Amino acid sequence: MLQRKNSLTPDVIAIRREVFMIEQGFKEEFDDLDSQSVHLIYHEDNVPVAVCRYYPAETDGIYILGRIAVRAAYRGKSLGKYLVEMAESEIIKDGGHKIVLSSQLRAQTFYEKCGFSAVGDVYLDEHCPHIAMEKKLETERG
Template sequence: MIIKDYNYLPEEAKKIRSEVFVKEQGFYDEYDEFDDIAKHMVMYSNEEPISTCRIYYNSEKESYIIGRVAVLKEWRGKNIGRRILNAAEEYIRENGGKSVMLSGQVRVAGFYEKLGYIKQGETYLDEGCPHIWMKKNL
């Protein structure tokens, strides 16, 4: 498996995010202004895109943000999410980042906690889905 990064939102990432967040989970406001400034990562298995995430720096939070972490359904439970997050964290370290934050769905917060993320503040709703900010020092 390989991970490629892009300075634009590639079609492969759009396809994965549409499948996971729009079709599976019912989100409708999937694309935003951060897609234009983010670094996008896509993981491939035999040239098939299977996972994606995006990275950008948020000056207000004084931290890099990892977002839109998505793994196609048939690839879940195979450490794909862990691998793409590790690659994103490595990119952030290489670019001088000392911490990373993400807005995780509460139902998968345990996954992020196993990777060293700590819940920050209160839960909030994003399109009716409970989310919580989480942070990890690198």
């Protein structure tokens, strides 16, 4: 079951803390953008197992997708891909025509399989190499 929330919920906090802070060692996980974001939460058997967020960029029709996290015990079930697809669908409903994101370099291939293309150079976010990626969405408007 997928839920759409307009605020940071305890389920979102727990999953992101577990994946990004405990597993990957990030310190700056939560920010002011959380209050401006749509949060998608996927539950399996009433257990919250995967999350992502998106919010509008400053340019009209462009949205920023991020904080895609799947609990370790639920990986390998294509839940990340499912979340990206659901976020794309929601962004189109919200009037978006393009998604941009900051991918961990090790996840670049995953996003490429989801239709994203790398743009620019590799950069560090905290201790981790990242690359900017983007995808033009197929909307009824073109």
